Amino acid sequence: MKYYAIESEFGFDNMKMFDGSEPGPGFGQVLVKMKAASLNYRDLLIISGKYPVRSLPLIPFSDGAGEVVEIGEGVTRFKPGDRVVGIFFQKWLSGPIDAAKANSALGGALDGILAEFVVFHEDGLVAIPAHFSYEEAATLPCAAVTAWNGLTSGGITCGQSVLTMGSGGVSIFALQLAKAAGARVIATSGSDCKLERLIQMGASDGINYKAVPDWENRVIELTDGIGVDLVIEVGGAGTFAKSLRAVRLGGHISLIGVLTGASGDAGPTAAIRKSVRMQGIYVGSREMFEAVIRVMTLHRIKPVIDRVFAFDAVKEALHYMKSGSHIGKVVLSF
Numbered sequence: 001m002k003y004y005a006i007e008s009e010f011g012f013d014n015m016k017m018f019d020g021s022e023p024g025p026g027f028g029q030v031l032v033k034m035k036a037a038s039l040n041y042r043d044l045l046i047i048s049g050k051y052p053v054r055s056l057p058l059i060p061f062s063d064g065a066g067e068v069v070e071i072g073e074g075v076t077r078f079k080p081g082d083r084v085v086g087i088f089f090q091k092w093l094s095g096p097i098d099a100a101k102a103n104s105a106l107g108g109a110l111d112g113i114l115a116e117f118v119v120f121h122e123d124g125l126v127a128i129p130a131h132f133s134y135e136e137a138a139t140l141p142c143a144a145v146t147a148w149n150g151l152t153s154g155g156i157t158c159g160q161s162v163l164t165m166g167s168g169g170v171s172i173f174a175l176q177l178a179k180a181a182g183a184r185v186i187a188t189s190g191s192d193c194k195l196e197r198l199i200q201m202g203a204s205d206g207i208n209y210k211a212v213p214d215w216e217n218r219v220i221e222l223t224d225g226i227g228v229d230l231v232i233e234v235g236g237a238g239t240f241a242k243s244l245r246a247v248r249l250g251g252h253i254s255l256i257g258v259l260t261g262a263s264g265d266a267g268p269t270a271a272i273r274k275s276v277r278m279q280g281i282y283v284g285s286r287e288m289f290e291a292v293i294r295v296m297t298l299h300r301i302k303p304v305i306d307r308v309f310a311f312d313a314v315k316e317a318l319h320y321m322k323s324g325s326h327i328g329k330v331v332l333s334f
């Protein structure tokens with residue numbers, strides 16, 4: 001079977017395709033013929049050596065979907081022919097995160113899914129509902145679960161206001177799921193064209209963060225001087241201080257991403273004075289994944305897929321994602 005691995009050094013050029021023997025499932029394990037994968041910003045960081053992972057060599061990528069082709073002894077949850085998608089943290093099934101659960105991320109602590117065949121423990125998979133294609137299901141494990149965790153840990157309810165940043169994978173799922181919860185979404189983007197798309201998807205207002213560098217003031221104006229209830233904070237160091245200004249007194253910031261860098265100089269004073277609740281979000285559990293699938297099925301929410309590349313064109317797909325021209329998810333079809 002073909003698979004990709006980052007061999008002995010990080011860097012795009014050191015991720016190569018290899019030919020290996022097809023693995024077999026052991027006790028409690030399931031062999032999956034992979035059909036699709038999706039890219040996350042994390043994959044770019046990992047391949048470039050800017051994200052902590054276990055020692056090399058490493059098969060990259062966390063998000064993939066496929067068909068069960070063989071099951072090991074003792075497997076009860078799946079049978080050959082079932083359509084499945086892997087969960088991001090193979091050992092975080094439910095409850096709060098702990099060290100063992102956090103140390104089970106695909107394509108980081110464990111080998112990932114960028115291979116024609118992958119063996120999973122049966123607990124590390126969820127069934128794909130009929131209305132999702134393999135490509136659509138492959139978009140969910142990291143971005144959709146993170147968005148769901150970010151919204152629910154912020155206590156999203158009907159009538160609240162949510163601020164999303166940019167038009168990447170996490171932010172678009174957050175927009176779709178917040179709309180399904182009956183919330184108002186204010187979205188930012190660096191492109192007017194993308195803002196139009198975000199408004200078509202249900203954002204009530206769009207702000208171009210390049211044309212309006214003090215976009216946080218516009219968020220406050222749009223919320224009658226109050227600020228938003230919940231911020232899905234994917235910007236990091238360059239946006240955090242602005243998020244603290246844009247959130248309402250007693251509001252919530254879900255800390256998710258570091259698109260503009262990881263260390264800044266926003267002090268704690270604004271958070272204290274505003275009684276802001278903040279929650280670091282690290283993807284989520286299988287239970288959260290199952291919840292997000294239920295919500296998306298109920299509301300017939302389809303993942304937004306920008307482009308689909310072939311398995312052989314993974315580097316092209318990564319460069320495309322790095323360029324930032326996508327909206328939603330970039331996908332590989334095997």
Ligand SMILES: NC(=O)c1ccc[n+]([C@@H]2O[C@H](COP(=O)([O-])OP(=O)(O)OC[C@H]3O[C@@H](n4cnc5c(N)ncnc54)[C@H](OP(=O)(O)O)[C@@H]3O)[C@@H](O)[C@H]2O)c1
Pocket residue numbers: 039040041042142143146165166167168169170171188189190191194209234235238239255256257258259260281282283284321324325326328
């Ligand atoms: N904590 C977790 O568990 C977790 C899980 C998933 C992702 N993340 C993190 O969340 C972030 C987003 O991930 P992703 O996979 O959704 O990324 P992505 O799909 O690559 O999205 C990137 C998008 O972010 C927008 N952006 C860039 N700079 C921005 C800025 N200064 N202000 C607002 N938006 C900006 C751009 O949208 P426009 O072109 O529209 O401006 C860009 O297309 C990354 O830092 C990633 O590492 C964390």
